[in-house]
Amino acid sequence: MILAVFLASLFGALALGVPVAFSLMFTGIVLMWHMDIFNTQIVAQQMITGANTFTLLAIPFFLLAGELMNAGGLSRRIVNFAIACVGHIRGGLGIVAIIAAVIMASLSGSAAADSAALASILIPMMREAGYNVPRAAGLMAAGGVIAPVIPPSIAFIIFGVAANVSITGLFMGGIVPGLMMALSLVAMWMFVARKEDVKTLPKRSGKERLKATAQAGWALMMPVIILGGIRFGVFTPTEAAVIAAVYALFVGMFVYRELKLADLYQVFLNAAKTTSVVLFLVAAALVTSWLITRANIPAEIGNLVEPLIDNPKLLMLVIITIVFVLGTVLDLAPTILILAPVLMPIVRMAEIDPVYFGVVFVMTTCIGLMTPPVGVVLNVVSGVARVPLGKVIGGVMPFLLAQVVVLILLIIFPELVTVPLEFLR
Numbered sequence: 001m002i003l004a005v006f007l008a009s010l011f012g013a014l015a016l017g018v019p020v021a022f023s024l025m026f027t028g029i030v031l032m033w034h035m036d037i038f039n040t041q042i043v044a045q046q047m048i049t050g051a052n053t054f055t056l057l058a059i060p061f062f063l064l065a066g067e068l069m070n071a072g073g074l075s076r077r078i079v080n081f082a083i084a085c086v087g088h089i090r091g092g093l094g095i096v097a098i099i100a101a102v103i104m105a106s107l108s109g110s111a112a113a114d115s116a117a118l119a120s121i122l123i124p125m126m127r128e129a130g131y132n133v134p135r136a137a138g139l140m141a142a143g144g145v146i147a148p149v150i151p152p153s154i155a156f157i158i159f160g161v162a163a164n165v166s167i168t169g170l171f172m173g174g175i176v177p178g179l180m181m182a183l184s185l186v187a188m189w190m191f192v193a194r195k196e197d198v199k200t201l202p203k204r205s206g207k208e209r210l211k212a213t214a215q216a217g218w219a220l221m222m223p224v225i226i227l228g229g230i231r232f233g234v235f236t237p238t239e240a241a242v243i244a245a246v247y248a249l250f251v252g253m254f255v256y257r258e259l260k261l262a263d264l265y266q267v268f269l270n271a272a273k274t275t276s277v278v279l280f281l282v283a284a285a286l287v288t289s290w291l292i293t294r295a296n297i298p299a300e301i302g303n304l305v306e307p308l309i310d311n312p313k314l315l316m317l318v319i320i321t322i323v324f325v326l327g328t329v330l331d332l333a334p335t336i337l338i339l340a341p342v343l344m345p346i347v348r349m350a351e352i353d354p355v356y357f358g359v360v361f362v363m364t365t366c367i368g369l370m371t372p373p374v375g376v377v378l379n380v381v382s383g384v385a386r387v388p389l390g391k392v393i394g395g396v397m398p399f400l401l402a403q404v405v406v407l408i409l410l411i412i413f414p415e416l417v418t419v420p421l422e423f424l425r
Contacts, residue, residue: 002295005034010288010338020334021284028287031295046290051283054238055167058157060275061241065248066113067267069104072252072259074219075117077212078103081220084212088203091196093126094139094189101143102182105150106223107244111332111369112380115144119384129199135192137385138370138395141377142185142403145366148332150178152226152240155332155362158282162289163340167237168230169355169421170362175227176420177363177410184402192398218251278333285337292341309350316352316411319343320364327368331376335365356417360410367403370396 009030013023025043032038069075082099086092097118104114119140126136148155151171160167204212213220226244229235235243252259259267308315327335340361347357369377372393382389410416 002031002034006031006292006295014330020330021281024281024284024288024334024337028284028291031288031291035291035295037294042290043287046287047283049286051279051286053161055157055161056279056282058152058167058238058241059154059278060271061238061245062152062154062157063110063274063278064268064271065107065241065244066110067271068245068248068252068259069107069219069222070113070117071263071267072248073256074107074222074248074251075100075104076121077216077219077256079118079121081212081216083201084204084209087201090200091190091193091198092200093122093129093131093198094136094193095186097122097136097139097143098182098185098189101146102150102178103220103223105147105178106152106227107219107248110154111144111147111366111377114147115140115377115381116384118143119381123385123387129201131193131196131198132395133385134387134391134395135398136395137381137387137392138397138399139185139189140385141370141375141381141392141396142399143182144377144381145369145403146178146181148366149174149181149359149363151175151230152237152244153362154278155336155365156358157237158278158333159336159340159358159362161282162285162337163344163354163358165344165354165358170358171227171230171237173355173359173417173421174362177359177406177417180406180409180416181363181403184406185399188398188402218255222247222251281333282337285334289337289341305346309346312350312352313411313414315346315350316357316360316414319347320360320407320411323361323364324368327365328371328375330368332362332365332369335368336362353414353418355421356414359417360407363407363410367400367407370400 006027010023010027013026014020018026028043032042079096079100082096086095086099089095101114101118104117119137123133123136123140127133151174153171153174156170156174157167159165160170222244225247226240229243230237230240305315305318308318323335323339326339344354347354369375372378375393378389378392378396382392
């Protein structure tokens with residue numbers, strides 16, 4: 001009965017158009033009323049306690065690092081570096097987009113920000129070169145969703161807090177799946193774009209490539225510093241976020257000199273706005289999370305899936321299917337915050353590696369960012385590239401298929417995550 005109350009109140013509020021954060025708070029209040037423990041102080045206390053977490057400090061600093069990176073010229077130099085390396089081959093601008101997406105993913109961790117940056121820089125170039133623009137826009141969206149999988153990742157931070165899983169482990173575990181996503185996009189792009197009659201860029205000389213590498217060197221050092229520091233225990237993920245923000249600020253202002261004092265107000269304002277939305281959502285979700293535990297809802301769901309407990313792969317397939325369906329109508333953070341507290345006890349009961357589950361879970365929610373009807377990243381790319389949303393949806397379909405194939409491989413062969421993870425540990 002309690003499970004029915006939880007689902008009815010949550011999805012009823014969402015169906016009425018109530019914002020996700022307030023829907024979660026409403027669900028918590030309904031659960032308290034149903035359990036006869038209604039007390040408004042519980043809502044306030046759990047929201048404050050939930051937001052008052054050292055780990056969550058990483059979110060505003062990683063968001064700030066992404067804003068500083070885009071405003072300070074780091075993103076553009078990364079794209080120029082990729083163009084110098086592979087821009088001259090047939091279909092090269094598409095491969096440039098994928099390489100740039102991987103490098104930028106290791107800097108900001110925001111799918112929407114990376115997709116917008118890629119589309120604003122590369123879509124005009126691809127349009128002029130004669131590429132199929134809707135398909136190119138679909139590629140930008142598919143490349144952008146790699147960002148929350150390759151560390152540093154805001155999604156992994158949220159999942160780690162909501163599910164009590166090692167964030168450092170999640171960061172390390174996301175490296176191989178993120179690279180697999182990128183390789184699948186390269187293969188699919190080369191397949192779908194093989195017959196396009198497009199202009200190729202002139203091949204850069206060795207001297208020009210060295211110059212582009214040198215210009216992007218400061219930007220390329222950022223992921224090395226962040227991941228190396230986390231891997232070898234020099235600093236925590238939260239401390240890494242602060243270092244990333246300070247590094248991006250220093251490079252943008254004093255090395256590339258594209259970031260001016262006058263720009264900082266808007267940069268900090270953008271980061272603050274995004275941070276307020278994300279952290280309010282996290283705080284509201286942790287109220288519901290506490291009540292989910294109090295109401296023992298995971299045990300009820302565990303009873304429903306008990307026949308699958310002894311078959312971890314089939315259980316993973318069922319869970320990921322549910323996550324994928326929900327991810328088509330919800331953004332990344334709400335999906336994590338709603339499902340992670342409910343599913344983690346079941347995952348532990350089935351003796352599935354929590355880090356492996358977290359990586360696959362987040363990857364699934366990322367794929368949801370480029371699926372209709374909501375498709376947050378699709379909307380971002382559509383707006384930036386000035387391509388109708390319907391055409392972008394058509395363009396992204398081959399790349400969506402490629403990402404789903406990678407997801408299925410990770411479910412069938414969990415060793416693709418767990419074995420490299422043991423090595424990275």
